[in-house]
Amino acid sequence: NCLFVHVTLLPYLKSSDEIKTKPTQHSVAKLRELGIQPDIIVCRSEKDFSKQELKKIALFTNVEERAVIKSLDVSTIYEIPLLYKEQGLDKIMCEYLNIPYKAPDLSFLEKKVNIIKNIEEEVTIGLVGKYIELRDSYKSIHEALFHAGIENKVKVKIVNINSETLSEDELIEALSKVDGILVPGGFGKRGVEGKILAVKYARENNVPFFGICLGMQIMTIEIARNVCGIAGANSTEFDSKTPHPVISLLDNQKKVTMKGGTMRLGAQKIILKQNTLAYEAYKSLEIFERHRHRYEFNPEYIPIFEENNIVLSGFSENGLVEIIEYPQNLWMVGVQFHPEFQSSIFQPHPLFVDFIKASILFLRKSPD
Template sequence: MARYIFITGGVVSSLGKGLASAALGALLQARGYTVRLRKLDPYLNVDPGTMSPFEHGEVFVTDDGAETDLDLGHYERFTGVAARHTDSVSSGRIYQTVLDKERRGEYLGKTIQVIPHVTNQIKEFLEVGADEVDFMLCEIGGTVGDIEGLPFFEAIRQFGQEKPMGQCIFMHLTLLPYIAASGELKTKPTQHSVKELRSIGIAPDILVCRADQPIPDKERAKLALFCNVRPERVIAALDLKSIYEAPLAYHAEGLDQAVLDAFGIAPAPAPKLDRWHDVADRVKNPEGEVRIAVVGKYTQLEDAYKSISEALTHGGMANRVKVRVEWVDAEIFEADEPAPMLEGFHGILVPGGFGERGTEGKIRAAKYAREEKVPYFGICLGMQMAVVEASRNLAGIDKAGSEEFDNEAGQTRYEHVIYHMKEWVEGNRTIQRSIDDDKGGTMRLGAYDATLVDGSQVAEIYGTSAISERHRHRFEVDITYRQKLEDSGLTFSGLSPDGRLPEIVEIKDHPWFVGVQFHPELKSKPFEPHPLFADFVRAALEQSRLV
């Protein structure tokens, strides 16, 4: 049976609970334990799938097709443990489940209340997979005191009480602000946060204090005294140059030892941290630099492309270079030529997205990369826009476009090289969709197999002809255009096993031009960079030597 670590936050949001959870998971793995991490989000959306990237950042997709919080990306990148749909839950999903049960009569006519029905449903969620790992790390989104989060805090309080002594601990992450005028780190916000937590029946076993400078012994002792935590369990979380230094930094502060001590595990296995020393060395000591332009539509918020940013960093680690990512708004190119802004970049990446806004700019970016022989990586919509560009400018299909854009405009303007996939095979089931279906959870989601063409560039990169990658999209490239496009120079180098769905396109007489329908960034890790990102950065490095 798993031991549970509940990670809560206070004072302000965005302090790094997800990163702290991921780093702790990595440290427990380094000591030989198995872990699973999960996220409990208080918002009322069923999942983040229909939320704007400006509102919530990227949507991280699991192999089994769940649309989840971006923190699950941190969990996977740091531990290598593939997340599942059971590792992410929101208030919306909990309430939906409770109400569905009520409609089916499962509560036998009882009055449905937050306690016990909602809290019991949360506890049921926490129990899933408890017999599979040594430690279950559960992060509660938001901050203590948020009204939406109260059922989750009550549920984990009950859970800790119901389990045997020593099976659950609580870790609270807070902020120690520095007041320059007095030259002090102030502990009062953390004291108030712990007081709020204790008022709902939860006493933290470990305090993790985010600060921009070391915590003096005086303040550490003060926190221990007023928050009723042992001094050695007051852990400093200092600002770092790279998130990949976090496991080593937290280990140096004694976080993993504090956790094991709180559980009474002694003697504790010694950690094996060679992997993380190597990762930190590759980040700190690059042997070169490449500039990559990410031409997207959500560039005002980097979290909208979090996994892409991290996967590019991993590609840099594989080549021992620093990847300098610069975010370019695709809409700019709808009015202006891209050349002045894209000159000097060693690679161009066009990521996924939804809707017509910015698409003509992405098409122009793909055209520039193709004509100027700059390495190009198109992901999801970025692949589709490369296909549209090739259709218009190589294959002579002047009105090539997407059904998605015509649906949005309410009129037919394009020849649909990209169209709405209404049916596909998932395992042994045939999935059918309508353009009028609800938006949430109705895409081709999760892991799907693909077969690579022998002798293709991507087959060489992967080193195999059979791959599995994660998808998140509603529209597909029309396979009926394959011959016309291949005759013009755009090769379909990866297809679904039944040959119906194009998965990868490439241009052979080009330094590096690849478009993929899936999201390879979701499976990249610092200690295991995705092969496409590693090779894209390699090509960018070659390009940097030419300019």
């Protein structure tokens, strides 16, 4: 009941237009020294390689020819399962493990890949943060936007906008070139005023906006200051002495001194209001979303927000504000949770789908 699959790299030398198989042979030899004989070898390569090279790998590694699998560079990662199935990898693995084989139906994935390869329209999303130099910092955000783009049959171009280093004029110039603005999660006061400016720009220019976790809190601060007229409104995370803590520590966090694993974490139930953007996206009155935060919308400010026609469309079971909407905008939503964690190619997250849909509308209405 054991199967060894060895994933190896076949280097391609561009100068001589040659695929090198020797590193794979050496790596298998090293595995044998440890008492491991690979049953299947998956060969990563940026360029296709010949049947002769495949036979050479099989011969010198004592692996069946059919068990040497090509894993070539493709236009999208979602094409890889189709490439493996085409070579019979699934069937070989079942055979080696003595498992009855049933051919999988990958037609849904084939349709998605076909959409990806034939997308022509492009929508530009400005990702406003302070960790933008490292793509993996917002990997889940990138993937969720990609999923939503496929669902809407558009390519999503992500423009990184540094909220910490850009001047106000530079920030506005960058924001003027996007069709939607997203402020993701994060911690600390660095770059906060730049994010607040991004929210203000989106609100005043009717640009679709999506705030996630800290992004929702930033949206709350901007609306408090510039819509509700609460001068000095802030989060106690950024200013512990703010006269108007519209964002403050959760009650159960105020006595926490040990920070490791003590945030409000995991899936939490959220109750939605009907006739809201959130309800329109989810089509449900109750949802579960994943959380990771210490700070919350201060419930003392709920009345003044509602007096100014701000929609608080989602609440936790114990009354925490989970979702805030600015209905005067084409689409402007802030959520305390992390919807990107539940998005997939098979089931794009509905909030991301609607955000991209609104961004497409903005793009089509905008002059060239």
